[in-house]
Amino acid sequence: MTAQANDLVAALAAARKATQFYPGEHPRFVEAVDALVAEAGMCTAEGPFTLNVHEGRLYCGSEVLTGEGPSLSSVLESMEARKVESFTFLPGFSAEDARGLTEALNLRPSPELDVEAELAARGVTGVQVSRVVDGNAEERKERDRERERDKALYRRFVSTMRRVSEGMRQGGGVDVSEASGLVPEIVSRLLESPSAVLALATIRSKGEEDLFHAINVMIYAMTVGSALELPEEGLASLGVSALVHDIGKAVFDADQADAMRLHHPQAGADILARMPGDDRAPMLVAFEHHMGVDGSGWPERDASYFPHPYSRMVAIADRYETLTKSRSGPGLTPDRAVARILSESGTALDPVFTRLFVRALGVFPVGCWVRLSDHAVGVVRDNGADPLRPKVRLIYDARGLELHEPAEIDLAGDTREIVEVVDELQLAEAAADRL
Ligand SMILES: [Fe+2]
Ligand SMILES: [Fe+2]
Known part of the structure; x- marks a missing residue:
């Protein structure tokens, strides 16, 4: 034969x-x-x-x-x-x-x-x-499919929140039941794969900053909540609260910037007080999310007033989101934003929740562009056991050439080190497009 x-x-x-x-x-x-x-x-x-x-x-x-x-x-x-x-x-x-x-x-x-x-x-x-059967290719395909599903879930949030704000602008009441219906889905994804959900928060807005802000703040707030091991029901309530924390802005016109900044917490609380349902957390969070734990921030209140835990979590999420996505000029890189919120911990921001959030994000948060010691550049995809050695999706090789197929590497088993965080604006590449 x-x-x-x-x-x-x-x-x-x-x-x-x-x-x-x-x-x-x-x-x-x-x-x-x-x-x-x-x-x-x-x-x-x-x-x-x-x-x-x-x-x-x-x-x-x-x-x-x-x-x-x-x-x-x-x-x-x-x-x-x-x-x-x-x-x-x-x-x-x-x-x-x-x-x-x-x-x-x-x-x-x-x-x-x-x-x-x-x-x-x-x-x-x-x-x-x-x-x-190429095991890696199969795994990669499965991950790509998962990522597409996650992005689709994000897009559903965007269109749902778009309808909520349009409804309000036309003078109707606020109906967040549709958005609340989506929250449990993101809760279960967060419990399954926190890094996949964090990667979604690196999605860039194109003209609808407020919608994306609301959704990203929800993701970050739930990251704190999940690090705190809140039960799923609590996570869902926190998520809805974060989603509508700035809803009071809808009653102001664009030329009322100062009034909007100062009074959207009260306006939001008024709107949400009329919302059906027993959950008072969204109303409280709308009212309290600009209150510092040291008495700073607004609205004015007695020295004995202390904001609800969800409000303190949303405050951290709101601050981090605003720092990384600053509308007036380029935002901070994620590592600098982490350093900044750490410096505000204990004064404006709740120190315990800040610590939990920072630990969940890691030294190099998911979505961070990093340069390695051999000059290759990639995006942090997941944090491993060693905070200095995350998993990275390599986009550019050591010569600076774009890789035909991004390579997944785990720095835990690699001799290379991260030498710096690169500003994505320098690269003109949104991390979300690469994760
Ligand atoms: Fe706000
Ligand atoms: Fe906000």
Whole structure:
């Protein structure tokens, strides 16, 4: 059997070579195709015949092919490079099949190349192919699918909140039931994969800053809540509260900036007090989210007044979001924003919740652009056990060239270090587009 297999391999290698050198109707090519058909015919006399690659060797069944010469290695390499694990030749393998197969084996290897689809496109029916299952590629695909689902959830939040604010602008009351209905979905994603949800908060707004602000503040506030291990119901209530914390702004016109800044907490509380339901947290958070724990901020209140825990969490989330997405000029990089809120901890911001938030974000928060010691640049994707060694999606290689396929690296098992945080404006790349 192996002798026949060796002949088949030699015929396949010769046919590949002939396609490269001679046009389709050239006698040498026709000859090579006929030889391949004849060899395949011999091998499949008793049924389907499989050649398969395993750990750098070519097999026929369980027997390794040991044929000498370049044809074995050329066939082996051409299969490996195109992620082909095996070819099964079927009885009736025709000249058309032989032409299609040799053509497919001459296509330039690339991650997108799908030999099976290429064979089907050429009408090949006499040979079946099975592809090497690339574990990493599968994982990457699954993660991409998850990311698309998460982004879709974010977009649903955007359109829901757009309807809420339009409804209010037209003088209707506030109805957040639709938005509240979405919150549990984000809660469960947050519990499953905090870093995936944090990555969403790096999505850039394009003209609708207030909507994106509300959603990102919700994500950051729930990050504090989840670090505090609030029960799911509490997280959902915190999320809704964060989502509507600035709803009072809707009653002011654009030219009333000062009045809006000072009075949107009261206006928001008035609106939310009329909202149906028993949950008073949204109203309280709207009223209290600009109150510092040291008595600073607004509205004015007695020295004994202390804001609700959710209000203190939303205050931190609001501050971080505003610092990183500053509308008046470029925002701070995430690491600088973390340093800033730490400096405000204990004065305006609740020190315990600030600590929890900072720990959840990590030294290099998800979405941070970082340069490594070999000059490669990437985006932080996830924080591992070592805060200085997160998981990074590399976008530019050490020479500064954009990678065709971003590489996922875990700095925990890498000799490189992070040497600096890069301002994404310098790169003109939004992290969210890359995560
Ligand atoms: Fe506000
Ligand atoms: Fe805000």
